[in-house]
Amino acid sequence: MNHLSFYWLPDNRDLLIKGIESEFAHFLETSVSSGKISLPPLPEIVIKIQRLCSSQDTSVHDVADCLLEDPGLTAIVVRVANSVIFNRRNIICTDLITAVSRLGINRVRDIVTAQAIEQLKNSVDLSKQCNLILSDSAVNSRKLAATMVMVVEEFRQTKDPQYNHLEVDKALLAGLLADIGLFCIVNEYHLYLSKGNYLAPEIALQIFNTQCAQASLLVLNSWGFDTDFLEVSSNEFKQEKIAEVTYLDVARIANHILMFRRQDEDLYEHAVEFDLTGAEILYKLTNMRDIEFNSKVNKLINTCGL
Numbered sequence: 001m002n003h004l005s006f007y008w009l010p011d012n013r014d015l016l017i018k019g020i021e022s023e024f025a026h027f028l029e030t031s032v033s034s035g036k037i038s039l040p041p042l043p044e045i046v047i048k049i050q051r052l053c054s055s056q057d058t059s060v061h062d063v064a065d066c067l068l069e070d071p072g073l074t075a076i077v078v079r080v081a082n083s084v085i086f087n088r089r090n091i092i093c094t095d096l097i098t099a100v101s102r103l104g105i106n107r108v109r110d111i112v113t114a115q116a117i118e119q120l121k122n123s124v125d126l127s128k129q130c131n132l133i134l135s136d137s138a139v140n141s142r143k144l145a146a147t148m149v150m151v152v153e154e155f156r157q158t159k160d161p162q163y164n165h166l167e168v169d170k171a172l173l174a175g176l177l178a179d180i181g182l183f184c185i186v187n188e189y190h191l192y193l194s195k196g197n198y199l200a201p202e203i204a205l206q207i208f209n210t211q212c213a214q215a216s217l218l219v220l221n222s223w224g225f226d227t228d229f230l231e232v233s234s235n236e237f238k239q240e241k242i243a244e245v246t247y248l249d250v251a252r253i254a255n256h257i258l259m260f261r262r263q264d265e266d267l268y269e270h271a272v273e274f275d276l277t278g279a280e281i282l283y284k285l286t287n288m289r290d291i292e293f294n295s296k297v298n299k300l301i302n303t304c305g306l
Helices: 001-009 010-033 044-053 060-067 072-079 098-101 105-123 128-157 168-175 181-194 199-220 227-234 249-263 278-285 288-303
Strands: none
Touching: 001 098, 044 060, 044 105, 044 227, 060 072, 060 105, 072 098, 072 105, 098 105, 105 128, 105 168, 105 181, 128 168, 128 181, 128 199, 128 249, 128 278, 128 288, 168 199, 168 278, 181 199, 199 227, 249 278
């Protein structure tokens, strides 16, 4: 029985975790690396729109006609098109064709996908533990998305042309979809438990953290999202930087701000690169009063239309 007492020793907790997690971690890693991990169960209308957007022959009318099959999504797209973040000229539109035309075909795909994932996180019927992980993810992704918007707004307010490529709407959606792979991983965990296996939630969370980025990259890449989304979701650059500040830089700054504000113990191990403007933005947003910062985050979330 020496091996049992050895694993029970507090000093060897890491060895215990490695021993217990190995089977599930290997199973999950194999699923992700082979591309066989199950994708989130999106509504058929969202899948149709994703397929339409992958075709160069698709028109605004094609996407609008597809959306009409789902009145709920139709209302969301029109509402988002009129929201502060997406309606830059402050011109209200009331018809679907105008809304899709204003947003663009790919942005409509991004919006309906983000909306579907947010709904899944809050309504999926898995175990209580899995549901809690996903609902926490929904809260955290909204905070990251709103903070990314705040960072982009600060860059844009400098009026420096080198930041003109940064768009608040894209920052918002990249943040909302950054951890999309978590849904797949949690679903795999639920299936693992349903087969009679056991893995403590706190240990499972450690595995989720190591696999989420790769799973998110796999999902977004399979759905045809561009490199900016892929870089944010995987937290690594996929191409040579063509701009001083990329969306991944924005995401890392935003994440650093959130870590600072919640006094995360891993803050000082979190590396983030930024230029002088980025440093000023980081200083400003980390020193903003909690009530002011939280109010702005909530306002952005409530006014984005999603």
